[in-house]
Amino acid sequence: MTYLLNDPADFASDALRGYAAAHPAHVVLAHGGVVRATETPAGQPALVIGGGSGHYPAFAGWVGPGMGHGAPCGNIFSSPSASQVYSVSRSAENGGGVILGFGNYAGDVLHFGQAAEKLRAEGIDVRIIRVSDDIASGPAGQHRDRRGIAGDLVVFKIAGAAIEAGADIDEAERVAWKANDATRSFGVAFEGCTLPGADEALFHVPEGEMAVGLGIHGEPGIREVPLGSAADVADLLLNGVLEEEPERLDGGYAGRVGVVLNGLGTVKYEELFVVYGRVAERLAALGFTVVAPEIGEHVTSLDMAGLSLTVVFLDDELERYWLAPADTPAFRRTASAPAGAARTTLHTPGQDPIPEASEDSRRAALQIVRALDALRSAAAEHEAEFGRLDAVAGDGDHGQGMAFGTNGAAAAGTAAAREGAGARTVLLHAGDAWAEEAGGTSGALWGAALTAAGSVFDDAAGVGPRDAVDALAAGIDAVSRLGGARPGDKTMIDAALPFRESLLREFEATGDLAGSVRAAAAVAREAAEATASITSRLGRSRILGEKSLGTPDPGAFSFAVLMDALGMALDAAPDPLEAP
Numbered sequence: 249m250t251y252l253l254n255d256p257a258d259f260a261s262d263a264l265r266g267y268a269a270a271h272p273a274h275v276v277l278a279h280g281g282v283v284r285a286t287e288t289p290a291g292q293p294a295l296v297i298g299g300g301s302g303h304y305p306a307f308a309g310w311v312g313p314g315m316g317h318g319a320p321c322g323n324i325f326s327s328p329s330a331s332q333v334y335s336v337s338r339s340a341e342n343g344g345g346v347i348l349g350f351g352n353y354a355g356d357v358l359h360f361g362q363a364a365e366k367l368r369a370e371g372i373d374v375r376i377i378r379v380s381d382d383i384a385s386g387p388a389g390q391h392r393d394r395r396g397i398a399g400d401l402v403v404f405k406i407a408g409a410a411i412e413a414g415a416d417i418d419e420a421e422r423v424a425w426k427a428n429d430a431t432r433s434f435g436v437a438f439e440g441c442t443l444p445g446a447d448e449a450l451f452h453v454p455e456g457e458m459a460v461g462l463g464i465h466g467e468p469g470i471r472e473v474p475l476g477s478a479a480d481v482a483d484l485l486l487n488g489v490l491e492e493e494p495e496r497l498d499g500g501y502a503g504r505v506g507v508v509l510n511g512l513g514t515v516k517y518e519e520l521f522v523v524y525g526r527v528a529e530r531l532a533a534l535g536f537t538v539v540a541p542e543i544g545e546h547v548t549s550l551d552m553a554g555l556s557l558t559v560v561f562l563d564d565e566l567e568r569y570w571l572a573p574a575d576t577p578a579f580r581r582t583a584s585a586p587a588g589a590a591r592t593t594l595h596t597p598g599q600d601p602i603p604e605a606s607e608d609s610r611r612a613a614l615q616i617v618r619a620l621d622a623l624r625s626a627a628a629e630h631e632a633e634f635g636r637l638d639a640v641a642g643d644g645d646h647g648q649g650m651a652f653g654t655n656g657a658a659a660a661g662t663a664a665a666r667e668g669a670g671a672r673t674v675l676l677h678a679g680d681a682w683a684e685e686a687g688g689t690s691g692a693l694w695g696a697a698l699t700a701a702g703s704v705f706d707d708a709a710g711v712g713p714r715d716a717v718d719a720l721a722a723g724i725d726a727v728s729r730l731g732g733a734r735p736g737d738k739t740m741i742d743a744a745l746p747f748r749e750s751l752l753r754e755f756e757a758t759g760d761l762a763g764s765v766r767a768a769a770a771v772a773r774e775a776a777e778a779t780a781s782i783t784s785r786l787g788r789s790r791i792l793g794e795k796s797l798g799t800p801d802p803g804a805f806s807f808a809v810l811m812d813a814l815g816m817a818l819d820a821a822p823d824p825l826e827a828p
Contacts, residue, residue: 256445260301280332283318286588294340309578315408327355331684333363338595345373345417351396352378358692384461398510409572434488435556437462482526485557508558605670608710612671624654626813637802656685675702697723713761738784740803747772766815776804
């Protein structure tokens with residue numbers, strides 16, 4: 249359990265603040281994370297690595313020369329929001345583009361993906377690396393679909409070294425994926441971790457057994473087996489990762505491996521050394537050459553009792569970067585003081601200069617603010633109902649998330665409009681706020697929708713009914729693209745796509761924006777109700793998919809409710825949109 253804390257809700261932010269205070273020569277706080285204390289050299293790609301808190305030294309501990317340029321840090325075991333990823337990236341980027349690196353988990357994929365879309369819309373070259381080293385989470389033939397665990401260290405170390413050696417963004421991306429594809433990890437746990445302020449671990453392992461194939465977010469293993477000796481555990485882990493050894497080739501991989509034996513929080517160094525002694529012995533007997541092994545805590549899971557073994561199969565290029573210098577608070581290959589000018593640039597949400605806007609665009613922005621306020625009212629009115637639907641096969645927080653998201657979006661849009669923002673900027677600010685305040689999958693998707701809708705508008709021009717229809721369609725396209733759901737998966741898409749089709753059809757026939765939105769919302773409501781007859785195939789609720797039969801998908805239902813509220817707001821608007 250966690251013994252030293254103030255308010256459990258503030259544990260992650262308190263820890264991050266203390267970490268930055270402890271390492272002022274290496275890092276400074278940015279919104280939602282940390283960046284290097286020195287400016288990124290002009291034209292150098294910025295490696296931005298991140299994920300939830302609770303894994304230290306991952307990820308903030310790896311910011312420094314030879315590794316990361318910045319690290320957005322979410323709450324305990326929760327992805328950083330798109331706004332946090334965006335702010336850290338903006339603070340770190342200096343003309344060379346951004347490589348976003350994270351473990352392959354749904355929340356991270358969505359929030360980092362949304363941030364990438366916003367950065368790209370601003371002309372910044374962004375590449376995404378999803379670490380996928382955990383052999384327990386998928387078959388060998390689908391390596392890049394697996395989840396990321398302690399292989400994060402290997403991939404980010406090698407990518408950071410390539411950048412430090414002068415690689416441009418294309419070359420750094422290639423090297424990072426090469427490292428990921430050469431890395432395999434496998435872990436076991438003896439007891440679950442306990443969240444700050446909680447009295448019980450997230451799971452328990454029966455006495456005398458161990459959970460095989462654990463995750464790093466408090467997930468139990470995929471099976472339980474009798475607990476053996478340290479040598480037994482070493483053999484189990486090593487046999488697992490070596491099953492996917494590539495072919496040894498002249499001039500390529502030739503049996504040289506980097507090894508990381510990682511403690512997850514409670515298994516400490518002496519125990520790890522006992523296990524590693526057996527690992528080293530076995531590797532030598534099998535003809536492997538170990539290069540610069542790392543034994544210690546690298547990717548933890550609070551106080552979980554467990555460990556993982558990572559092997560990276562090295563060719564000459566990967567070995568060179570694995571051995572290259574690095575100087576971060578938690579990982580050092582050589583000791584070199586950070587060089588460069590003291591950092592003076594940090595990005596803070598809401599403090600970007602408001603672009604100039606035409607009078608027509610500002611007038612449209614006020615109507616957008618009224619529409620956002622209507623969404624906020626609708627979410628507040630239906631908060632309990634959304635939560636009730638989500639509790640059937642989920643965690644019951646959808647109503648709260650929608651309330652938080654719409655409230656944040658309306659407040660941010662209002663604040664931007666008061667500063668003279670146009671239609672585009674109001675929606676971009678609202679999208680950032682929705683994603684940050686709501687968090688989770690729905691926050692990322694609705695934030696992306698508002699950002700994409702805003703990108704259709706121009707602060708220098710007015711907004712006509714056709715523009716509004718195109719913006720709604722673009723928002724739904726972003727949800728579909730980012731979330732990856734298809735019709736029948738029992739998600740928001742099951743209501744959003746019928747809404748889009750109906751909206752375009754109705755508007756082409758009538759030219760009536762408000763009426764078309766209302767008609768499309770009715771179609772979305774019918775489609776949302778129809779999801780009661782199918783089981784969930786995507787997202788957290790897929791695990792309890794059968795329980796969801798008979799209940800509409802909460803995301804689809806809330807989409808239909810909010811679109812109906814939007815249609816009513818447009819119908820009641822004192823100044824209907826006119827074609828510019």
